[in-house]
Amino acid sequence: MRCLTLAGALAKKGVDVSFICREHEGHLCDLIDERGFVVHRLPAAAEGFTIDTIPPHAAWLGATWQEDANQTSAVIKTLGVKPGWLVVDHYALDSRWAHALRPEEGRIFVIDDLADRTHDCDLLLDQNLVADTQIRYADKVPKDCHLLLGPEYALLQLIYAELHDRIPPRNGPIRRIFISFGGADRDNLTGQALAAFLSTNRPDIDVDVVISYDSPYISEIRAQTAGYANIHRHGNLPTLAPLMARADLAIGAAGTTSWERLCLGLPTLVVTLAENQRPIADGLHRLELVRWLGHKGEVSEQDIGQALAELIEGGIDEEWSLRCQAAVDGKGVDRVAVVLTITAETPLLVRYARLSDEALLLAWANDPETRQNSFSPNPIPAEDHHRWLYSRLRDLDGCRIYIVETEEGIPVGQVRFERQDPRWMISYSLAPRFRKRGLGRPLLEAALLKARSEYPGALVLGRVKPENLPSRKIFESLGFEALSDEGGVVYRRIL
Secondary structure, eight states: OHHHHHHHHHHHTTOOOEEEEEOOTTOOHHHHHHTTOEEEEEOOOOTTOOOOOSSTTGGGGSSOHHHHHHHHHHHHHHHSSOOSEEEEOOTTOOHHHHHHHGGGOSEEEEEOSOOOSOOOOSEEEEOOOOTTTTTTTTTTSOTTOEEEESGGGOOOOHHHHHHHTTSOOOOBOOOEEEEEOOSSOTTOHHHHHHHHHHTTOOTTSEEEEEOOTTOTTHHHHHHHHTTOTTEEEEOSOSOSHHHHHHOSEEEEOSSTHHHHHHHTTOOEEEEEOSTTHHHHHHHHHHTTSSEEEEETTTOOHHHHHHHHHHHHHHOBOHHHHHHHHHHOOSOHHHHHHHHHHOOTTSOEEEEEOOGGGHHHHHHHHTOHHHHHHSSSOSOOOHHHHHHHHHHHHHOTTTEEEEEEEETTOOEEEEEEEEEETTEEEEEEEEOGGGTTSSOHHHHHHHHHHHHHHHSTTOEEEEEEOTTOHHHHHHHHHTTOEEEEETTEEEEEEEO
């Protein structure tokens, strides 16, 4: 589903997207086809096929990794064109499979949640919020692989970004509850949550229950909810957003819907269904974004009922809902789509830096490659950066900090002009995820045009380390004149 969301965003940018899926029981190939994408189907696993033991979820592949790689390669060759990206979203595939596909591919993008195996990839996305997010892939990806980490990149349907700023925070009495534990819910936690709600004896509270028509427990759920006018059953819906928007509280698992609920500011009681959900739920619980009741089999109907009764009695604290909304803005799919498609020809816009850019500017400033190319290589303490940024933003005559971004509002980098009469000193940095894409020149060019509109004829100087050849080439390509300088190269140009 998250790949379908990404495919939709890419298609809007004119990208040609194809899927390769194996026809496991319950496959979604028909849905992919209905959404307008070509889907190449690999055969379902034959009885008695050899099961690999590495990585941990290898049995989910339905073939050995070598067989799957050969079948995938054969499909790609039929396309008659070398794909710009191969997007890999499968817990049973690791670096061996990707390495075998390298001859056919330009670049490989892996989507993962588990961090339990090595990857051969150029880009990796883990949209989860867990305690060790920044280090869990340290020894599992190539050194030059760019990481997209955290719910900032959550692949949510476009409607969530639209609704993020429209839906008011929850506050006060609970009038409507949303229950969903994923499609089939093979553990029937839906039934357990429903029983817990019914034990509160609150017919004045409406409940929306989402469960697939293919669930093995659909008959039991129908019988359980029969005769209750306040309980509304829903089947296979194209989006859960309208139901989440109406709800005051949710009961569910810690899967992909976690980010959808957070985006719409929906407080949630969580019961985890799988081992990989435990660290996610723990991280969200520690940040007071959800209330994690425990893992399936460890949480009773009474546990859920007690937690429900307490919240119904006390109501929802608005701060809980506001924390949820602040954690996810719903624009992750746009950010990922830009990373995959941006080129030197992508239109760029320039705006002034804002207070809200503080964390972003600090992260860029302390990126290891940025510090290596700086004349002051030591990392910048957050407190020092905070004071510096505040003073620069207030100095309207002496400093201009520009954020250069795409038309979708995705920041690409920053360019700073600081006045040292009678000249302006220029410095810039490119967001790490956009390096090696030919964006340094258009980034600086866009900012120079903006500066010229404000200070036509101004003298601009830039100082670069002699060994920083990419930056030197950018300055020279934009008409800067190189001057000698002890410890560096100074570039000079009139706006």
